[in-house]
Amino acid sequence: xxxxxxxxxxxxxxxxxxxxxxxxxxxxxxxxxxxxxxxxxxxxxxxxxxxxxxxxxxxxxxxxxxxxxxxxxxxxxxxxxxxxxxxxxxxxxxxxxxxx
Amino acid sequence: xxxxxxxxxxxxxxxxxxxxxxxxxxxxxxxxxxxxxxxxxxxxxxxxxxxxxxxxxxxxxxxxxxxxxxxxxxxxxxxxxxxxxxxxxxxxxxxxxxxxxxxxxxxxxxxxxxxxxxxxxxxxxxxxxxxxxxxxxxxxxxxxxxxxxxxxxxxxxxxxxxxxxxxxxx
Amino acid sequence: xxxxxxxxxxxxxxxxxxxxxxxxxxxxxxxxxxxxxxxxxxxxxxxxxxxxxxxxxxxxxxxxxxxxxxxxxxxxxxxxxxxxxxxxxxxxxxxxxxxxxxxxxxxxxxxxxxxxxxxxxxxxxxxxxxxxxxxxxxxxxxxxxxxxxxxxxxxxxxxxxxxxxxxxxxxxxxxxxxxxxxxxxxxxxxxxxxxxxxxxxxxxxxxxxxxxxxxxxxxxxxxxxxxxxxxxxxxxxxxxxxxxxxxxxxxxxxxxxxxxxxxxxxxxxxxxxxxxxxxxxxxxxxxxxxxxxxxxxxxxxxxxxxxxxxxxxxxxxxxxxxxxxxxxxxxxxxxxxxxxxxxxxxxxxxxxxxxxxxxxxxxxxxxxxxxxxxxxxxxxxxxxxxxxxxxxxxxxxxxxxxxxxxxxxxxxxxxxxxxxxxxxxxxxxxxxxxxxxxxxxxxxxxxxxxxxxxxxxxxxxxxxxxxxxxxxxxxxxxxxxxxxxxxxxxxxxxxxxxxxxxxxxxxxxxxxxxxxxxxxxxxxxxxxxxxxxxxxxxxxxxxxxxxxxxxxxxxxxx
Numbered sequence: 010x011x012x013x014x015x016x017x018x019x020x021x022x023x024x025x026x027x028x029x030x031x032x033x034x035x036x037x038x039x040x041x042x043x044x045x046x047x048x049x050x051x052x053x054x055x056x057x058x059x060x061x062x063x064x065x066x067x068x069x070x071x072x073x074x075x076x077x078x079x080x081x082x083x084x085x086x087x088x089x090x091x092x093x094x095x096x097x098x099x100x101x102x103x104x105x106x107x108x109x
Numbered sequence: 110x111x112x113x114x115x116x117x118x119x120x121x122x123x124x125x126x127x128x129x130x131x132x133x134x135x136x137x138x139x140x141x142x143x144x145x146x147x148x149x150x151x152x153x154x155x156x157x158x159x160x161x162x163x164x165x166x167x168x169x170x171x172x173x174x175x176x177x178x179x180x181x182x183x184x185x186x187x188x189x190x191x192x193x194x195x196x197x198x199x200x201x202x203x204x205x206x207x208x209x210x211x212x213x214x215x216x217x218x219x220x221x222x223x224x225x226x227x228x229x230x231x232x233x234x235x236x237x238x239x240x241x242x243x244x245x246x247x248x249x250x251x252x253x254x255x256x257x258x259x260x261x262x263x264x265x266x267x268x269x270x271x272x273x274x275x276x277x278x279x
Numbered sequence: 280x281x282x283x284x285x286x287x288x289x290x291x292x293x294x295x296x297x298x299x300x301x302x303x304x305x306x307x308x309x310x311x312x313x314x315x316x317x318x319x320x321x322x323x324x325x326x327x328x329x330x331x332x333x334x335x336x337x338x339x340x341x342x343x344x345x346x347x348x349x350x351x352x353x354x355x356x357x358x359x360x361x362x363x364x365x366x367x368x369x370x371x372x373x374x375x376x377x378x379x380x381x382x383x384x385x386x387x388x389x390x391x392x393x394x395x396x397x398x399x400x401x402x403x404x405x406x407x408x409x410x411x412x413x414x415x416x417x418x419x420x421x422x423x424x425x426x427x428x429x430x431x432x433x434x435x436x437x438x439x440x441x442x443x444x445x446x447x448x449x450x451x452x453x454x455x456x457x458x459x460x461x462x463x464x465x466x467x468x469x470x471x472x473x474x475x476x477x478x479x480x481x482x483x484x485x486x487x488x489x490x491x492x493x494x495x496x497x498x499x500x501x502x503x504x505x506x507x508x509x510x511x512x513x514x515x516x517x518x519x520x521x522x523x524x525x526x527x528x529x530x531x532x533x534x535x536x537x538x539x540x541x542x543x544x545x546x547x548x549x550x551x552x553x554x555x556x557x558x559x560x561x562x563x564x565x566x567x568x569x570x571x572x573x574x575x576x577x578x579x580x581x582x583x584x585x586x587x588x589x590x591x592x593x594x595x596x597x598x599x600x601x602x603x604x605x606x607x608x609x610x611x612x613x614x615x616x617x618x619x620x621x622x623x624x625x626x627x628x629x630x631x632x633x634x635x636x637x638x639x640x641x642x643x644x645x646x647x648x649x650x651x652x653x654x655x656x657x658x659x660x661x662x663x664x665x666x667x668x669x670x671x672x673x674x675x676x677x678x679x680x681x682x683x684x685x686x687x688x689x690x691x692x693x694x695x696x697x698x699x700x701x702x703x704x705x706x707x708x709x710x711x712x713x714x715x716x717x718x719x720x721x722x723x724x725x726x727x728x729x730x731x732x733x734x735x736x737x738x739x740x741x742x743x744x745x746x747x748x749x750x751x752x753x754x755x756x757x758x759x760x761x762x763x764x765x766x767x768x769x770x771x772x773x774x775x776x777x778x779x780x781x782x783x784x785x786x787x788x789x790x791x792x793x794x795x796x797x798x799x800x801x802x803x804x805x806x807x808x809x810x811x812x813x814x815x816x817x818x819x820x821x822x823x824x825x826x827x828x829x830x831x832x833x834x835x836x837x
Binding site: 158181182183184185187188189191192195209210211212214215216217218219233234235238241245248249250251253254255256257 | 286289290293297300301304308309310314317318400427430431433434435436437438439440441506514517518522552553556557558559560561562564
């Protein structure tokens, strides 16, 4: 039985900065997952990823990551790896957690 | 059997830049073909897993050997080229397939004379990108480490009797 | 120390210029990401979880104060004020920007350093015994061999696109501090019956997904034959190693699948051909390399202050007992500077700490610094007369932790705090273990033990050769830790055995407590180490301690 599709965001790393980025609804790459487009439909997600993959001069290694809407109606990461990517390392206060 | 897998779409890279493929119209053979029966200088195309030892008796008839690189990260061709040179092959040696400009120096230092690339790649990685590596061909730790007694190559029996091939490039 | 020749300098500068061009060509579209990736990796540049990471080579772990200060400067100018020393004796910067990397590489070239071949499917930075030149048990200094191999492997045209990465380690002592049996090639310097120097050559060792202990390819290889023999190994591997599956592409798999005898024969056949055409190494060049590793002149000086502090200052005494190793020269010691202060990130040093180490090395220790694969800093030649000064200066920057070889002296990879391959975090686990056993004041009682933590199956934290190994995994979206027991990375190398089911993050410390308590209860006396006790008793009592509620293991308790 095929697995049920769970909502996804498109995420990648910025080519110049290396920073974690997300694809927003308007096609822009943003640094905050809360501004990312959340895809509920598998086909839509796959075609958006293929499209994102074509501007590879901007970013490196785009992929789909599970996300869910939080109480404010904005996407939050699901898996702990993605949670770290929205924050930074746990041993120092560096990365996104320090930038925001 | 003669196989003409070659066409005029290749661009040849040598130390002096891009040039047309002068072997495009030459008779092409693969290893399966009967090498012994051929008396005119020939151009042999081999894959990168070819056993080079069985080619030794044919070295004298081979004017050019081309080693195929199926992917630029598959480095077997470099070792195969180095081994052919060590076995005494002095004819023309070409790397064909998907090498990139940044590998030209490695190809030359492993024993290749030239690299054949697609027109498409030649358009993206232009001549000056390939030529940017020329001054580094002679710059190598490996040759610097060795005693300077001149290059030595293994001399397989019978090779001395061979005549040099007729269309050695240069 | 080896000093760059004009050739080295020109080579490294040219290489930086080449990489600067490659970055530009990536940005203008001449190079695709697929093409750029292997090129940046060969220059030490990874793209990690949050940022790029630059891995800088410290060949065989040796550097001087000028180089250490430059690393401190780089950390401050282009990073966040710290660096991470790794299990391959390198240093990693965690936050560089792509456009800055060519400038960083130029700054490295200013002090005869580079990041060449610290990653990618090529011959990696060669590692060696961190006590080289200073150890009491040394047969011969491995550094000239390691430097020769550095030069030979650098940009070797034939071996830049191997099936997979290739690691070489060299040791000159019978006590193997370089984990040679877990490398693609391990070289152990030995002498034959006539006293002629040579190597025992081990191949096919490695950790990762399929841990294997290296096999002896040659029991004795004359020193002069080293390069043709190594080239033979590499050529056989380059031509025959698997390229269809990256998890099966290391030479250990080729050895395993082809059979030891056949591989040995193939290497010997290739070696014979290569030897026939090998003109030998330029004797002048080899002499220059040898000369650059000549030992400093040691002088005898009074040690009264050191002796005095030993009896008057218990902290000093503890540090001296734990962190000093005998030196080949009377009146000297090897100092291991712990980068494992309780609660710190294993292997990390701030710019200030790097500068302090540089100043100490310059002032007291012949300007020589080493990085150990255990992620500590070594000052190889320190006179006892200077020891009180060294200690005071280290203490001033928080580098006087007296825990070398103890349970808090943990090897840990960066894990999921930084690494894009990681399946779980390693650093917080190391921090927790160090804090826990320190708070219990059990460290000294437990004594010599190696705890090694990896954040994924690739085993950068060497967990397979830890007396206690910990492997972090992702179990259905939750961090989970598997314990292995009985591993050993020395001359008596062994791969640790997986104990049983993994532990959730909050179950791990209590499990380790039970394990250590069992050891303390059952050891013969305080001279029997954890590993010795484990070897004597077998795994059963330890498994019973780890899994008290699991009938499968608990039955063994009596």
